[in-house]
Amino acid sequence: MIRKEPALESNGADSAHRDAAVEKFARVLLRRYGVVFRRLLERESLAATWYELGRIYRRCEARGEIRGGYFIAGVSGEQFALPEAIGLLRSIRKAAASNGLIILSAADPLNLQGILTPGPRVAAFPANRISFQAGLPLAALEAGEVRKLATGRVRPTGGLSDDAVSDSQVETALRVGKLRPSLRPYYK
Numbered sequence: 497m498i499r500k501e502p503a504l505e506s507n508g509a510d511s512a513h514r515d516a517a518v519e520k521f522a523r524v525l526l527r528r529y530g531v532v533f534r535r536l537l538e539r540e541s542l543a544a545t546w547y548e549l550g551r552i553y554r555r556c557e558a559r560g561e562i563r564g565g566y567f568i569a570g571v572s573g574e575q576f577a578l579p580e581a582i583g584l585l586r587s588i589r590k591a592a593a594s595n596g597l598i599i600l601s602a603a604d605p606l607n608l609q610g611i612l613t614p615g616p617r618v619a620a621f622p623a624n625r626i627s628f629q630a631g632l633p634l635a636a637l638e639a640g641e642v643r644k645l646a647t648g649r650v651r652p653t654g655g656l657s658d659d660a661v662s663d664s665q666v667e668t669a670l671r672v673g674k675l676r677p678s679l680r681p682y683y684k
Contacts (some may be wrong), residue, residue, distance in 0.1 A: 518544045522552040528605050530581030531567050533574065535611050539620075550574060571612070597661055598628045599669050602636070609633055615645045625670050629661060637670040 521542050525532045532553065534546045553576040557564045567575050567585060577585075600606060602624035609626055610617030618626050618636045625637040626645075633645040644663070 518548045519552050522549050526578055531577040533571050538611055593630050595630055597669050600626045627666050627670055635666045642667045
């Protein structure tokens with residue numbers, strides 16, 4: 497009587513399950529960020545490699561579902577984007593810069609501090625917050641302490657701009673800032 501090796505059967509099944517899980521994860525990343533690149537994996541906890549994700553993204557690109565290219569300046573390597581994300585990136589580039597102060601929860605998937613923006617990373621805990629002005633990080637609230645990441649908004653020439661916010665304004669916004677999302681319907 498010949499016995500089949502159970503390890504071989506389970507490895508094939510496990511491999512198929514892993515491939516399906518990695519493909520689902522690849523699509524989740526695309527929907528979450530719009531543009532996906534290798535450094536985004538530093539923020540994610542699933543142990544999928546960029547090699548595995550890249551194979552899936554290149555296959556989707558060949559089918560015309562997504563686009564590959566260079567979409568975000570300062571990020572090296574392959575980048576893959578949803579077609580609608582490319583249009584949004586172009587519209588942001590053409591729009592006037594907003595100089596308002598933005599407070600972001602560190603648990604938000606948009607917390608790319610230390611990944612896309614300069615400076616150290618901010619731990620992704622709901623009580624932690626980051627303040628931004630014109631896309632640049634100013635300060636972070638971590639464990640109840642405010643840590644400066646930059647001083648005011650910097651002009652391309654190197655000096656501070658006229659609309660720079662004070663340290664006390666940033667600290668107040670971090671400690672008592674409203675984080676309520678503004679909701680809008682996606683259907684009519």
